[in-house]
Amino acid sequence: xxxxxxxxxxxxxxxxxxxxxxxxxxxxxxxxxxxxxxxxxxxxxxxxxxxxxxxxxxxxxxxxxxxxxxxxxxxxxxxxxxxxxxxxxxxxxxxxxxxxxxxxxxxxxxxxxxxxxxxxxxxxxxxxxxxxxxxxxxxxxxxxxxxxxxxxxxxxxxxxxxxxxxxxxxxxxxxxxxxxxxxxxxxxxxxxxxxxxxxxxxxxxxxxxxxxxxxxxxxxxxxxxxxxxxxxxxxxxxxxxxxxxxxxxxxxxxxxxx
Amino acid sequence: xxxxxxxxxxxxxxxxxxxxxxxxxxxxxxxxxxxxxxxxxxxxxxxxxxxxxxxxxxxxxxxxxxxxxxxxxxxxxxxxxxxxxxxxxxxxxxxxxxxxxxxxxxxxxxxxxxxxxxxxxxxxxxxxxxxxxxxxxxxxxxxxxxxxxxxxxxxxxxxxxxxxxxxxxxxxxxxxxxxxxxxxxxxxxxxxxxxxxxxxxxxxxxxxxxxxxxxxxxxxxxxxxxxxxxxxxxxxxxxxxxxxxxxxxxxxxxxxxxxxxxxxxxxxxxxxxxxxxxxxxxxxxxxxxxxxxxxxxxxxxxxxxxxxxxxxxxxxx
Numbered sequence: 001x002x003x004x005x006x007x008x009x010x011x012x013x014x015x016x017x018x019x020x021x022x023x024x025x026x027x028x029x030x031x032x033x034x035x036x037x038x039x040x041x042x043x044x045x046x047x048x049x050x051x052x053x054x055x056x057x058x059x060x061x062x063x064x065x066x067x068x069x070x071x072x073x074x075x076x077x078x079x080x081x082x083x084x085x086x087x088x089x090x091x092x093x094x095x096x097x098x099x100x101x102x103x104x105x106x107x108x109x110x111x112x113x114x115x116x117x118x119x120x121x122x123x124x125x126x127x128x129x130x131x132x133x134x135x136x137x138x139x140x141x142x143x144x145x146x147x148x149x150x151x152x153x154x155x156x157x158x159x160x161x162x163x164x165x166x167x168x169x170x171x172x173x174x175x176x177x178x179x180x181x182x183x184x185x186x187x188x189x190x191x192x193x194x195x196x197x198x199x200x201x202x203x204x205x206x207x208x209x210x211x212x213x214x215x216x217x218x219x220x221x222x223x224x225x226x227x228x229x230x231x232x233x234x235x236x237x238x239x240x241x242x243x244x245x246x247x248x249x250x251x252x253x254x255x256x257x258x
Numbered sequence: 259x260x261x262x263x264x265x266x267x268x269x270x271x272x273x274x275x276x277x278x279x280x281x282x283x284x285x286x287x288x289x290x291x292x293x294x295x296x297x298x299x300x301x302x303x304x305x306x307x308x309x310x311x312x313x314x315x316x317x318x319x320x321x322x323x324x325x326x327x328x329x330x331x332x333x334x335x336x337x338x339x340x341x342x343x344x345x346x347x348x349x350x351x352x353x354x355x356x357x358x359x360x361x362x363x364x365x366x367x368x369x370x371x372x373x374x375x376x377x378x379x380x381x382x383x384x385x386x387x388x389x390x391x392x393x394x395x396x397x398x399x400x401x402x403x404x405x406x407x408x409x410x411x412x413x414x415x416x417x418x419x420x421x422x423x424x425x426x427x428x429x430x431x432x433x434x435x436x437x438x439x440x441x442x443x444x445x446x447x448x449x450x451x452x453x454x455x456x457x458x459x460x461x462x463x464x465x466x467x468x469x470x471x472x473x474x475x476x477x478x479x480x481x482x483x484x485x486x487x488x489x490x491x492x493x494x495x496x497x498x499x500x501x502x503x504x505x506x507x508x509x510x511x512x513x514x515x516x517x518x519x520x521x522x523x524x525x526x527x528x529x530x531x532x533x534x535x536x537x538x539x540x541x542x543x544x545x546x547x548x549x550x551x552x553x554x555x556x557x558x559x560x561x562x563x564x565x566x567x568x569x570x571x572x573x574x575x
Binding site: 050051052075076077080081085086088092093094095096097101104105106107108109111113115118119120121125126129168169171172 | 262266427430431434435436437438439441442444445446448449450451452453454455456457509557
């Protein structure tokens with residue numbers, strides 16, 4: 001079943017077409033990778049899909065529980081509430097807040113604490129807070145971070161910060177998770193851990209994952225399907241084996257005649 | 259649940275002990291009329307600065323218009339208590355002042371909170387000036403002469419009660435879903451939006467709450483001092499409140515308390531120095547900012563929970 005359908009998505013920055021007529025689809029519980037040389041427009045495409053940038057043309061539709069939902073031109077927070085969560089290429093944690101607060105903030109829209117019950121500390125407030133606290137710990141446990149709950153996000157080591165970004169995105173209970181270069185700056189060992197982690201996420205949470213990554217060992221290992229972007233255009237699509245043999249992809253990465 | 263009751267009872271005990279302490283000091287004559295006035299002004303400054311800290315320190319929006327919202331609270335409650343000079347009038351005045359101030363903040367906040375940093379500071383400053391100039395020209399506010407003979411319904415006990423109330427409500431707000439959403443806006447707007455947080459909504463909510471708190475401070479100020487004029491609520495007043503927030507530590511309510519008390523006492527002690535007073539006061543500010551640029555307490559907060567946990571850990575060891 002197609003979960004997210006993208007048709008003719010285009011973004012012009014003045015005279016520059018960063019993303020040009022991209023059509024793609026993401027199926028239920030699928031792990032898809034988006035690759036391409038530097039400056040190909042991968043992150044721009046992510047930003048278009050998650051609403052950070054408004055597309056010039058094209059449509060993005062999500063198969064929501066209540067039927068088809070058109071996502072383009074909606075605000076990022078409504079798109080996030082509809083079930084699209086993301087991580088960032090340059091880590092964007094809430095640095096001055098604790099790990100637990102980082103995860104709790106991602107639960108804001110699902111959290112039904114009322115204003116009055118919060119400021120007057122009604123018994124129902126404590127009950128809801130305790131439940132949330134437990135949910136956060138359960139989630140952190142999956143990623144082996146339960147001991148870090150009270151630490152400030154900025155004091156975590158780099159690898160843990162990357163993991164926390166993923167935990168935070170998962171806390172929004174997404175249908176689709178967008179990972180923007182999760183292995184950036186990691187050593188081979190950490191990348192191998194991350195590979196396992198991504199597989200584990202997909203199995204445990206039954207969600208669709210779209211991954212931008214430069215690390216080909218990771219991509220070829222986990223992706224079921226790959227989209228290749230160059231100069232803002234999709235030049236290839238297929239299984240890892242097909243994409244690896246595609247002359248256009250080889251040309252994009254290595255140069256020379258196809 | 260039981261644990262929370264323990265923490266809350268401890269806080270209540272601290273507040274009651276504080277009240278009794280001031281009461282006793284007043285009875286034995288340590289606190290005279292002059293010291294009491296200082297005490298009340300410190301209390302009002304705490305209320306004002308706590309609200310501004312919610313806007314600046316927790317939602318990260320730089321507002322220079324706090325005195326404007328203070329003015330709305332002061333004038334509204336002064337006019338109402340002049341008509342109904344009793345406790346009921348005071349309560350009515352406070353509620354009306356808060357409501358009007360919140361309403362103005364809402365109308366002003368929705369367009370201006372799209373701005374950030376310096377631009378927002380200038381926009382909010384402009385709003386406060388507009389409010390002051392309106393007070394200066396309306397007939398009901400008695401123009402530049404202002405209002406006088408306002409019934410003194412606020413004494414130090416009333417101010418103490420409101421210091422406790424506003425602090426409790428604001429701290430409770432900060433440590434809830436709503437407060438966390440507000441802080442996420444300060445930390446990283448793009449990340450917050452991507453997590454489903456409606457950043458404009460939370461900025462406006464923090465701004466409106468801060469404005470309502472300013473109105474409480476303004477109403478108590480009007481009632482205690484008994485005269486108000488538009489010039490009491492100029493840009494300098496906004497800056498005075500800002501100094502308390504910055505000096506205590508942006509994002510620390512405990513810091514706001516410490517700074518309001520230190521500056522209040524400093525101001526009282528320096529009364530004896532005559533014209534040198536403002537020079538010494540400014541010098542003290544410069545020294546604090548040079549040696550402690552993050553404010554006296556940074557973002558540190560006093561926490562009963564932490565103390566209990568520490569004692570427990572020691573007991574277990």
